[in-house]
Amino acid sequence: MRGILSSTKFNRFFSRFLTYLFLIVLSIIIIYPLLITVQSAFNASDLTAFTLDLHMHWTLANFQQLFTQTLYLTWFKNTMIIAVSTMIIQVIIVTLAGYTYSRYRFKGRKNGLIFFLVIQMVPTMAALTAYFVLGLIINGLDQYWFLTMVYVGGGIPMNTWLMKGYFDTIPRDLDESARIDGAGHLRILWQINLPLAMPMIAVQALWAFMGPFGDYLLSAFLLRSPENMTVAVGLQQFIADPTNQRVAMFAAGSFLISIPIVILFFLLQRNFQSGLTAGGTKG
Amino acid sequence: MESQNIKKKSVRKAGLLSLIPGLGQMYNGQQLKGFAFLAVTIAFLIELVTIGIPAFQDFVTLGTVPIRDHSLFLLVKGTLQIIITFVFLMVLILNVSDARQVAKQYNTLGYVNRSARSMLKNIWENGFPYLLTIPAYFVMLFVIVFPVLVTLLMAFTNYDFYHIPPAKLIDWVGLQNFVNMFFLSAYRSTFVSVLGWTIIWTLLATTGQITLGILTAVITNQKFIIGKKFFRIIFLLPWAIPAFVTIMSFSNMFNDSIGAINQQVLGLLNYIPFVHVSDIPWKTDPFWTKTALIMIQTWLGFPYIFVMVTGVLQSIPDDLYEAANIDGANAIQKFTKITLPMILFATAPVFITQYTFNFNNFSIIYLFNSGGPGDVGGGAGSTDILISWIYKLTTGTSPQYALASAVTIVISIIVIGVSLLTFKKTHAFSNEEMM
Numbered sequence: 185m186r187g188i189l190s191s192t193k194f195n196r197f198f199s200r201f202l203t204y205l206f207l208i209v210l211s212i213i214i215i216y217p218l219l220i221t222v223q224s225a226f227n228a229s230d231l232t233a234f235t236l237d238l239h240m241h242w243t244l245a246n247f248q249q250l251f252t253q254t255l256y257l258t259w260f261k262n263t264m265i266i267a268v269s270t271m272i273i274q275v276i277i278v279t280l281a282g283y284t285y286s287r288y289r290f291k292g293r294k295n296g297l298i299f300f301l302v303i304q305m306v307p308t309m310a311a312l313t314a315y316f317v318l319g320l321i322i323n324g325l326d327q328y329w330f331l332t333m334v335y336v337g338g339g340i341p342m343n344t345w346l347m348k349g350y351f352d353t354i355p356r357d358l359d360e361s362a363r364i365d366g367a368g369h370l371r372i373l374w375q376i377n378l379p380l381a382m383p384m385i386a387v388q389a390l391w392a393f394m395g396p397f398g399d400y401l402l403s404a405f406l407l408r409s410p411e412n413m414t415v416a417v418g419l420q421q422f423i424a425d426p427t428n429q430r431v432a433m434f435a436a437g438s439f440l441i442s443i444p445i446v447i448l449f450f451l452l453q454r455n456f457q458s459g460l461t462a463g464g465t466k467g
Numbered sequence: 468m469e470s471q472n473i474k475k476k477s478v479r480k481a482g483l484l485s486l487i488p489g490l491g492q493m494y495n496g497q498q499l500k501g502f503a504f505l506a507v508t509i510a511f512l513i514e515l516v517t518i519g520i521p522a523f524q525d526f527v528t529l530g531t532v533p534i535r536d537h538s539l540f541l542l543v544k545g546t547l548q549i550i551i552t553f554v555f556l557m558v559l560i561l562n563v564s565d566a567r568q569v570a571k572q573y574n575t576l577g578y579v580n581r582s583a584r585s586m587l588k589n590i591w592e593n594g595f596p597y598l599l600t601i602p603a604y605f606v607m608l609f610v611i612v613f614p615v616l617v618t619l620l621m622a623f624t625n626y627d628f629y630h631i632p633p634a635k636l637i638d639w640v641g642l643q644n645f646v647n648m649f650f651l652s653a654y655r656s657t658f659v660s661v662l663g664w665t666i667i668w669t670l671l672a673t674t675g676q677i678t679l680g681i682l683t684a685v686i687t688n689q690k691f692i693i694g695k696k697f698f699r700i701i702f703l704l705p706w707a708i709p710a711f712v713t714i715m716s717f718s719n720m721f722n723d724s725i726g727a728i729n730q731q732v733l734g735l736l737n738y739i740p741f742v743h744v745s746d747i748p749w750k751t752d753p754f755w756t757k758t759a760l761i762m763i764q765t766w767l768g769f770p771y772i773f774v775m776v777t778g779v780l781q782s783i784p785d786d787l788y789e790a791a792n793i794d795g796a797n798a799i800q801k802f803t804k805i806t807l808p809m810i811l812f813a814t815a816p817v818f819i820t821q822y823t824f825n826f827n828n829f830s831i832i833y834l835f836n837s838g839g840p841g842d843v844g845g846g847a848g849s850t851d852i853l854i855s856w857i858y859k860l861t862t863g864t865s866p867q868y869a870l871a872s873a874v875t876i877v878i879s880i881i882v883i884g885v886s887l888l889t890f891k892k893t894h895a896f897s898n899e900e901m902m
Contacts, residue, residue, distance in 0.1 A: 200691065203692065206686055207687065207698050210702070211701045213766070214702065214704055214705060214766070215701065216732075217716060217727075218704060220727055221712075232725055233719055233725040233727060234727050235727050235730060235731060236731060276602075277602045280602065280603070281600045281602075281603040283599065284595075290597070303611055303612075305879075305882050305886050306611065306615055306882075307875070307878055307879060307882065308614065308615065309829065309854070310827070310857050310871075310875040311615055311617070311618040311872075311875060312858065313618065313621060313861055313871060314614035314615070314618045314872075315614055316861075317539055321540065321543060337606045337611050338610065338611070340611075341607070341611075394709065397709045397711075398709045398830070399830075401829045401830065405858075419711075419712075420711070420715065423715060431719060434715065438712040438715070445707065445708070445709060446704075446707045449707035450700065453703060453774075
């Protein structure tokens with residue numbers, strides 16, 4: 185009897201030990217690369233590669249160089265303009281479409297949903313040549329609005345599905361009683377459903393905002409002149425040339441661009457779970 | 468009683484009359500709407516005769532005189548004309564069905580909306596869902612449908628660096644690009660090699676991030692853990708930080724000679740007794756580059772799965788586990804019989820989107836090692852996946868636009884086919900009330 189008890193005790197200890205070991209090792213694997221990037225941003229010595237340096241001199245010189253000798257601030261501003269406009273336009277369009285497909289039964293609804301599903305699988309960014317020609321014709325090359333519209337269009341199908349899935353989880357009883365009380369379409373949308381969908385709208389806004397920050401392909405292809413570039417394309421130049429690696433400046437630029445996004449991300453991440461599981465699991 | 472006093476409208480007649488758009492509506496007594504349809508039709512006919520027919524003719528020839536005729540623009544104009552014609556055909560169908568419906572409504576209700584005011588009100592009341600989705604369709608028409616159509620068409624031309632308009636004309640070449648891709652030895656070997664790696668990459672990288680995501684979620688979800696919030700924040704960091712930042716940083720860390728992985732991490736391993744690791748050629752040996760890419764994508768992609776699966780885990784009722792305990796199930800049985808099926812059931816559609824995402828995950832391939840090292844022909848490096856090969860075909864010094872378009876078509880067919888099949892297999896949408 186006693187032997188069994190101590191063996192289960194040992195087992196429990198052992199499984200807890202393994203659990204914490206896993207958590208700690210994974211944490212180190214995640215933090216190490218981030219830590220040495222952040223550290224390099226403040227490192228005074230002339231770096232060619234990121235390393236964990238426990239005896240380094242801390243400095244802000246890299247940031248100063250970044251602001252005075254490169255177009256970093258312009259790139260930052262460009263990225264912000266594109267990201268904010270993508271976010272606003274995409275969230276409005278996706279919210280309206282998702283709401284409609286969740287709440288209304290109308291002719292063509294089923295075909296519309298299937299269309300969204302299929303079109304979401306088409307790798308639109310592979311249609312590079314077509315975007316180039318389209319941009320050439322409507323004078324959209326090297327223009328923010330064109331790139332913004334490409335981002336918005338690419339994000340619509342998938343996110344409409346997620347948005348619809350979220351609206352599906354909001355009970356309809358409220359709509360019904362409001363309708364009986366004489367509320368119109370807009371009132372039901374604006375005063376009842378939108379406030380309830382706020383968590384998902386916040387998530388959608390964050391993702392739409394983060395999209396342009398993460399994209400390299402389209403912005404590198406459609407924005408040609410240096411003063412119109414986004415941060416991703418600009419920073420890549422710092423490390424693209426093997427003979428002239430400006431690693432510390434790259435690290436400094438990366439650090440600055442990540443800070444606002446990481447803060448936003450953690451402010452809104454409470455909403456992720458409800459948004460993801462509601463939208464994602466129901467398709 | 469009353470309905471007998473009105474002369475019935477023939478639904479058939481209303482439908483047939485509206486083959487000349489507007490006449491059906493006028494027959495129903497809706498003059499205003501009738502004129503609107505008629506006006507749209509006349510506008511379209513004028514457009515067709517003045518712009519449309521020449522556009523279609525040019526679309527067929529793609530131009531006859533270099534410099535004067537810009538083949539690419541002719542191709543695009545032809546595509547636009549196809550879309551315009553298609554939209555008009557939709558209006559035509561709408562027109563016929565509207566005439567029939569109004570005639571039916573007249574027969575049952577005994578009246579129709581005649582004034583502009585009541586018509587607008589009707590549109591607002593019954594057309595509301597259409598009004599709300601028009602912006603989405605409008606943007607998608609220009610940003611997705613149109614480029615995809617142009618790409619589709621371009622795949623059947625000879626648009627490459629030998630044929631750059633307006634100096635040279637582009638011609639239709641039928642299936643030539645596809646024949647080259649599948650049968651011409653040079654391109655076929657590139658295509659087969661790139662496709663092979665694309666599939667291996669998609670399977671391994673996605674499965675890696677899903678496995679680590681599920682594992683982390685299950686382990687972190689145990690009740691006794693202290694500092695759960697702290698670990699959660701750390702595990703979300705790879706998702707929160709823009710991917711290009713981490714990929715470029717990793718690219719530096721995996722440098723063969725000066726990178727931190729070889730210099731610090733592997734160096735640390737050598738302190739363990741009997742372990743000796745020498746520098747690994749991460750960037751110069753295809754095998755190691757591939758290994759590094761899969762590890763990095765696992766690192767980047769697991770938090771998303773982790774968050775989703777944590778959500779599912781918290782929604783599994785405790786009774787299930789209690790019942791299993793009574794039946795004497797052990798931890799492994801509980802995991803394989805309860806936890807895993809619940810996770811897979813709830814998140815299968817999202818897992819599929821993760822596979823398609825990695826199939827087209829350009830950033831990591833291109834930013835880590837530019838698709839290198841080495842060369843597998845056709846301008847592709849040994850770690851290039853289809854999408855980064857397309858990018859190189861389009862932006863290289865000797866662009867192969869038509870071939871790139873053909874590859875795009877092949878990618879789309881693969882991705883759509885496989886996703887639809889798996890969606891169907893997993894019954895991902897069976898619980899969605901489609902109607």
